[in-house]
Amino acid sequence: MTSSYGLSGRAALVTGGTRGIGRAVAEGLAAAGALVCVTGRDAAEVRRTAAGLGGIGLAGDVAGPGHAEAVTELVLAEFGRLDLLVNNAATNQPYGPLTEVDADAWRRAFAVNVEAPLRLVQCAWRAWMREHGGSVVNVCTEGAAHVGPHVGAYGTSKAALLHLTRQLAGELAPGVRVNSVSPGLVRTEMARFVWEPGEAEVAAGLPLGRIGEPDDVARAVLWLASDAARWITGADLLVDGGTRVRAASTAGAYAVHDRLRGHRAAAGDP
Ligand SMILES: NC(=O)c1ccc[n+]([C@@H]2O[C@H](COP(=O)([O-])OP(=O)(O)OC[C@H]3O[C@@H](n4cnc5c(N)ncnc54)[C@H](OP(=O)(O)O)[C@@H]3O)[C@@H](O)[C@H]2O)c1
Structure with a gap:
């Protein structure tokens, strides 16, 4: 799928690359000839994934102190460059109405979903991209455009990530492009609580008739990351x-229906 993307020899960092969408992105990048570094909190999964990709990995919390600096240093030390950054790791916690949200849980959502992507961009910029250029793709969510009853912190943080994407695109141009993808419902662990009980119903309501697979999103990420975009x-x-x-x-x-009704009512049409 990726032979024409010209990613061969580029060095890429994919946060949360051990399963789901991040894993599909990491596999797509490796298949396209990129040098790939993945992260995740489960050290065994990071080791296994990195080995399978012929790449490298660093275990740790993407929002942990010093993590962004450490993984950037690792990529530079091992690959000598950092061309592509995919900010994919995220949390969809805490659930519940924002009127009840715990302050620490709120801060955690923003630390993982917004601040960590920013820190990684800062590190990549200083270490490589400012001088050599690069491309950043942030994984947001289609849901950030809606008001969800239980996922207000997630949606608000992802909406912030959308704006961060545009802000950084302005600041880092022309050398570094910064874009995002906004997936709908995709068959991964994070969204299992949504698709497992209701897949047929959700799929039937979608124009393309099925929920997403991680690879559907990975293709878009690779395209945006590459010179094709x-x-x-x-x-x-x-x-x-x-x-x-x-x-x-x-x-x-x-x-339209409401407007027509109002128009007809004003015109005296019952
Ligand atoms: N699935 C969907 O329907 C959907 C829809 C819209 C947007 N998205 C977005 O897509 C992205 C990927 O989600 P996914 O559905 O692929 O999730 P997933 O299958 O649960 O995978 C998440 C990945 O991120 C890692 N991760 C989670 N928290 C981390 C942390 N604090 N530090 C470092 N790594 C962390 C996980 O590994 P560890 O657990 O070992 O850390 C795993 O590798 C997220 O940004 C999500 O918001 C998903």
Whole structure:
């Protein structure tokens, strides 16, 4: 899928690369000839994944003190360069209404989902990208456009990541492109609580008729990371099987319906 992406010899860092979307991205990058470093908290999984990719890895919490510096140093020491950064690791905790949210849990969501991507961009910029250029892809979520009853902290932090993407695209241009992907529902551990009980129902409501697979998102990430997207920065690419189209057309139809009703009422038509 990736032979034309020109990623051969590039060095890539994928946070949360041991399973799900990050793993598919790391595999796609390795298949395209990139040198790949993955992270994750489970050291055994990091070792196993890195070995399978012929790459390297560093175990640790992406929001842990000194982690961004340590993994950047490792990549530079092992690969001598850092061309591509994929900020993929995230937490969807805490659940529940924001009126009840615990301050530490709120800070943790922002530390993992927003601050860690920023720290990694800062480290990559200083260590390599400022001088040599590069490409950053942040993994956001289609859901950040909606109001979810139980995932307010997640959605708010991902909306912040979307804006961070645009802000950094402005600051780091022209040498470094910064973009994001916003996946819909994808078959991974993080979203199991959504798709396992309701896959058929969700799939039936989607224009493309199925939930996403990690590789569906990985293809978009690789494309944005590569020179194929050389004139794209600050963009968010929806990879959602049409979730937004269906949501927009449903909402739009109701809005038109309401306007027509109002118009007909004003015109005296019951
Ligand atoms: N699945 C979906 O439906 C969906 C939809 C929209 C957006 N997304 C986004 O897609 C991205 C990937 O999610 P996924 O669904 O692929 O999740 P996943 O299958 O649960 O994988 C998450 C990966 O991130 C690592 N990770 C989690 N927390 C970490 C931390 N604090 N520090 C370092 N590594 C950490 C995990 O390894 P360890 O647990 O060992 O640390 C694992 O490698 C996330 O940004 C998520 O918000 C997912």
